[in-house]
Amino acid sequence: MNEPPKRTSASKNQELIRAVWDEARDLVKRLEGSTVQRFSVEAGDTKIEIERRAGVVVADVGSGGGSGTTSAADGAGEAAVETGHPIQAPLVGTFYRAGQPGAAPFVNEGDTVDAGQTVGIVEAMKLMNQVQADVGGTVSKILAEDGQWVEFEQTLMLIEPAG
Amino acid sequence: MFEKVLIANRGEIALRVARACRELGIKSVAVYSTADAESAVVKFADEAVHIGPPAVGRSYLHIPSLIGAALKTGADALHPGYGFLSEDPYFAEICADEGITFIGPRPDVMEKVGDKATARQLMQAAGLPLLPGTVEPVNTIDEAHDIARDIGYPVIIKAVAGGGGRGMSVVTQEEDLPRLYQTTRATAQAVFKDSAVYMERYLETSRHTEIQLVCDAHGDGVYFGERDCSVQRRHQKLIEEAPSIHLTEETRKEVGEAAVRGALSVGYTGAGTMEFLLDLDGNLYFMEMNARIQVEHPVSELVTDTDLIQEQIRVAAGEKLSRTQDDVLPLKGHAIECRINAEDPDKDFAPTAGRLDTYVPPGGPWTRVDSHCYPGWMISPFYDSLIAKLIVWAPDRDKAIDRMIRALQEFEISGRGVKTTIPFHLRILDHPQFRSGDVTTDFVEHFMSEEAAAAAAAS
Numbered sequence: 350m351n352e353p354p355k356r357t358s359a360s361k362n363q364e365l366i367r368a369v370w371d372e373a374r375d376l377v378k379r380l381e382g383s384t385v386q387r388f389s390v391e392a393g394d395t396k397i398e399i400e401r402r403a404g405v406v407v408a409d410v411g412s413g414g415g416s417g418t419t420s421a422a423d424g425a426g427e428a429a430v431e432t433g434h435p436i437q438a439p440l441v442g443t444f445y446r447a448g449q450p451g452a453a454p455f456v457n458e459g460d461t462v463d464a465g466q467t468v469g470i471v472e473a474m475k476l477m478n479q480v481q482a483d484v485g486g487t488v489s490k491i492l493a494e495d496g497q498w499v500e501f502e503q504t505l506m507l508i509e510p511a512g
Numbered sequence: 513m514f515e516k517v518l519i520a521n522r523g524e525i526a527l528r529v530a531r532a533c534r535e536l537g538i539k540s541v542a543v544y545s546t547a548d549a550e551s552a553v554v555k556f557a558d559e560a561v562h563i564g565p566p567a568v569g570r571s572y573l574h575i576p577s578l579i580g581a582a583l584k585t586g587a588d589a590l591h592p593g594y595g596f597l598s599e600d601p602y603f604a605e606i607c608a609d610e611g612i613t614f615i616g617p618r619p620d621v622m623e624k625v626g627d628k629a630t631a632r633q634l635m636q637a638a639g640l641p642l643l644p645g646t647v648e649p650v651n652t653i654d655e656a657h658d659i660a661r662d663i664g665y666p667v668i669i670k671a672v673a674g675g676g677g678r679g680m681s682v683v684t685q686e687e688d689l690p691r692l693y694q695t696t697r698a699t700a701q702a703v704f705k706d707s708a709v710y711m712e713r714y715l716e717t718s719r720h721t722e723i724q725l726v727c728d729a730h731g732d733g734v735y736f737g738e739r740d741c742s743v744q745r746r747h748q749k750l751i752e753e754a755p756s757i758h759l760t761e762e763t764r765k766e767v768g769e770a771a772v773r774g775a776l777s778v779g780y781t782g783a784g785t786m787e788f789l790l791d792l793d794g795n796l797y798f799m800e801m802n803a804r805i806q807v808e809h810p811v812s813e814l815v816t817d818t819d820l821i822q823e824q825i826r827v828a829a830g831e832k833l834s835r836t837q838d839d840v841l842p843l844k845g846h847a848i849e850c851r852i853n854a855e856d857p858d859k860d861f862a863p864t865a866g867r868l869d870t871y872v873p874p875g876g877p878w879t880r881v882d883s884h885c886y887p888g889w890m891i892s893p894f895y896d897s898l899i900a901k902l903i904v905w906a907p908d909r910d911k912a913i914d915r916m917i918r919a920l921q922e923f924e925i926s927g928r929g930v931k932t933t934i935p936f937h938l939r940i941l942d943h944p945q946f947r948s949g950d951v952t953t954d955f956v957e958h959f960m961s962e963e964a965a966a967a968a969a970a971s
Contacts, residue, residue: 440564440580
């Protein structure tokens, strides 16, 4: 009478991309020395195309609604994936958008941030771990709510890199 | 009984614990690092939490992430498995502070038995036999000289905080003592952050014999017989069996009762193992106590008809032991376990990480495989190299060996770059000395030099 396994995982999509990417990397290794020049790995809405040229590996990763290499994402049930650079949780804990209760959030959607700027906090056992933007740009979407429990590498917000 | 148990481990033991939980009607929560996202336990458990990157320091050893995962998922208990944080009293204490039942002994008890010098004192007081030596740490070289002269060479210097075969030196003659005393202390400080050492008589040939026990919180304890783990290489066990053919019924009862008495005398609760050396005259000497479930627990399960993990969970939940001493004795038949590791025996057992293209475990009567592997699973370089524990049972030792050989031959494992210990196990099982049961802890070393000599002669 067990329920089907439930993942409290960040994003199915992201997992899928990672799985496909792992598979692709594995294939690249196995193809070393062969004459195969181009191949693609596909699962769901995620597709990776790899073209090998004289010692150079050019990878093009596409995900539902992303670049032209993806298969048609019909968006059934799920909205198109947000674009932008993901800012991920550095560890398991509670995500806070502000330095203390009642204070103004570190960032809001639309704000411009510099690389290295603190954009949130993940608290684990009363230790406050700052989350910093690793790129500068504009906060395009905040995905995690204040006070929400997050997993390792869960995407907290997206940043549209500057320039 | 618990409602939900978080399993703070990975690999086969995490799956083993999750299976026990399901049979007990308890929900299980797996935790996983990025490298283990596709692991068997993540699929099997009722929930799974991504706790960190592959490096253990930021995942399976990272206490805040484990506690965070337990609190978030509402787990009321935590099973530490073996290795990782299973014998860390600080971790057990934090679990208690957070209202999570740690499935193991109380932190203060764990600390006492984890300190080898203290454990020796306590067990001596409880009447367990010890090798001649010290129960107090040896603090100066002068003291070391006096003690060594007293107990006679060869002596062994051991780190109080040591384990896994590290932090010990054998001294065969007096002139080596100052040097080895200093280097053992320095190693102990570097590896275990505690330079304290103790000394005892060194037995050149002995058998590794250990008693499995479980104690409940109602003052009852049961010993589940012994295991012989003499087939080991550099203190890493390769083959374990139960029972030991070198213990008489009387000795088993005597030492088993003493082990339970010793454990209860320190307020021990949960599953634990007391390690002994058995000399060639049949005398047992207490070595140390392991405050956790062990890798080789299945052989004891098969000869006692007991699910030790379920028993461990039950007593942690405050229930009484479900088995009595009379239920488990006499031990039934003979069980053997081979550890199938992703290692290359021809290259000094170097780990061989890689993806498993083929993984077909053996089946058939009285054949058990505890493993987290499946075709396509990646044996990761980040963790230990255990692929599977192959365990067989038969009415007697000879038949168990035959069955193990059959099962090993059936086991198909392959992958690019992956080598396993299966061929090595087959050669050991085929060796007349192993068949006769006359195996001491130096057997593998002799066996390997014998093979090397034969190979050299043939070339």
